[in-house]
Amino acid sequence: MSLSHFRITRFQFARDRVIGDSQVRADDVNVAALELVSESGEVGLGFIQTLFNPLPDQQEIESVFEHEVWPSLKGNRAIALVHRVNRPRGGNQRAYSLPFHEAVQVALWDLAAKEAGLPLHVLLGSRRNRVKAYASGLDFHLDDDAFVSLFSHAASIGYSAFKIKVGHRDFDRDLRRLELLKTCVPAGSKVMIDPNEAWTSKEALTKLVAIREAGHDLLWVEDPILRHDHDGLRTLRHAVTWTQINSGEYLDLQGKRLLLEAHAADILNVHGQVTDVMRIGWLAAELGIPISIGNTFLEAGVHMAVALPEVEWLEYSFQNFDHLVEQPIEIRDGYAYAPDRPGHGLVLSEKARGEWSRPRRLARSELGAAPENPRLPAK
Structure with a gap:
């Protein structure tokens, strides 16, 4: 089924430890969930992530996505879009204003696999x-x-x-x-x-x-x-x-x-x-x-x-x-x-959407305690 609409949910929270390397350092998470929804109601999920600076407010992310990305997706089927080859010429060869590239690919492949009834792998x-x-x-x-x-x-x-x-x-x-x-x-x-x-x-x-x-x-x-x-x-x-x-x-x-x-x-x-x-x-x-x-x-x-x-x-x-x-x-x-669930097997948590969504950009001092990391020992 063709893509009918999209949802974006902005998240911002503290990391449970400082991460980084010889060039970068980060102690907070700035990410937004991108959900591409087909006419059948199936959802493809990807994540928009920045490491160095907070994402803008959710309304701004949605506006940029709607103008820069959505026109090339709307009304198309995910399985066709994942295989599309574009001609990188002139002004068409440019990055999006926000880091949508990976999120779009992951969401489209998730949706394509779900509509085929197969795990993505x-x-x-x-x-x-x-x-x-x-x-x-x-x-x-x-x-x-x-x-x-x-x-x-x-x-x-x-x-x-x-x-x-x-x-x-x-x-x-x-x-x-x-x-x-x-x-x-x-x-x-x-x-x-x-x-x-x-x-x-x-x-x-x-x-x-x-x-x-x-x-x-x-x-x-x-x-x-x-x-x-x-x-x-x-x-x-x-x-x-x-x-x-x-x-x-x-x-x-x-x-x-x-x-x-x-x-x-x-x-x-x-x-x-x-x-x-x-x-x-x-x-x-x-x-x-x-x-x-x-x-x-x-x-x-x-x-x-x-x-x-x-x-x-x-x-x-x-x-x-x-x-x-x-x-x-x-x-x-x-x-x-690799999960045997349809798509990539990751579904956005409604609990997280309720508890951790941050539609407006917060200062680092406003983030509070980090969410629990179940894969590490409790501090």
């Missing part, structure tokens, strides 16, 4: 229903005690792979964090590091050698240098034969394609834009390049993870979003499980 061609998950701390701004507590908990509930943030101005602090991680996770665990482009190419080589000489084995280093430095990334690939270069997180679809064509990554990092991920995933499979699924909102990326043959890992970061939906994605014993 089945519609995408999955041959399995689970993928290995690694525990990612987003831990750069945590003190050592909080760092140890987070990763100790992750290890206690079955994770066997862990990614920490590095790229501190004091390299000794990065080395200390790696040593601390050893104290709280099982011997033989997989370890990844992420400097978030904090290093230059030569600096990255020097530091990766130092990390190895300090006795730390790495499964991969993620975004060690600038995203467009294909020559530097390619040099690192050939120089650090004992680990892998994971890159692509910050690149759009075209940028990811250019990264692959430059042979500048051992592993391609993708996120939550379903159509884009499937297209670049097919290309990566042609080239034999593995894919990792980075953080996706409420772990919706598990559907793409189990549908793409090159994906071995999905990132999980213990963020307190679960209260927004009726039933979160199941993660246990170090695996994320």
Whole structure:
């Protein structure tokens, strides 16, 4: 059935911990639920998220969406829109005024799968229903005690792979964090590091050698240098034969394609834009390049993870979003499980809509206590 109308619900609340990396820091959540509704009453759900600044008031979000996005969706069927190919020419090649891109793709695919009566991962061609998950701390701004507590908990509930943030101005602090991680996770665990482009190419080589000489084995280093430095990334690939270069997180679809064509990554990092991920995933499979699924909102990326043959890992970061939906994605014993419910399986919680919606932008001081995070120990 054709799309008939949309709903947007704005949320804003405190995080249960400060998250971030060598470049960013955030202690609140700014997100809006986008619901695309068909004539049959089926609903496709996606989330509009900003990390750095609060979203404008809900009325403004709705107005921008109605003028910039809705005309291309209204009256069309979701299954047709997810496969539509546009010509990126001239003024048509531009970003929306607000970050709608991922939310629209996720909502359309959710709705298309529901109307087909299939779980999204089945519609995408999955041959399995689970993928290995690694525990990612987003831990750069945590003190050592909080760092140890987070990763100790992750290890206690079955994770066997862990990614920490590095790229501190004091390299000794990065080395200390790696040593601390050893104290709280099982011997033989997989370890990844992420400097978030904090290093230059030569600096990255020097530091990766130092990390190895300090006795730390790495499964991969993620975004060690600038995203467009294909020559530097390619040099690192050939120089650090004992680990892998994971890159692509910050690149759009075209940028990811250019990264692959430059042979500048051992592993391609993708996120939550379903159509884009499937297209670049097919290309990566042609080239034999593995894919990792980075953080996706409420772990919706598990559907793409189990549908793409090159994906071995999905990132999980213990963020307190679960209260927004009726039933979160199941993660246990170090695996994320794709639900067998129609669509992506995430339905906006009416309780959350009532208790946590914030139609008007609030100051950080007005947010109050963070919602409970059931996947972390109570504080």
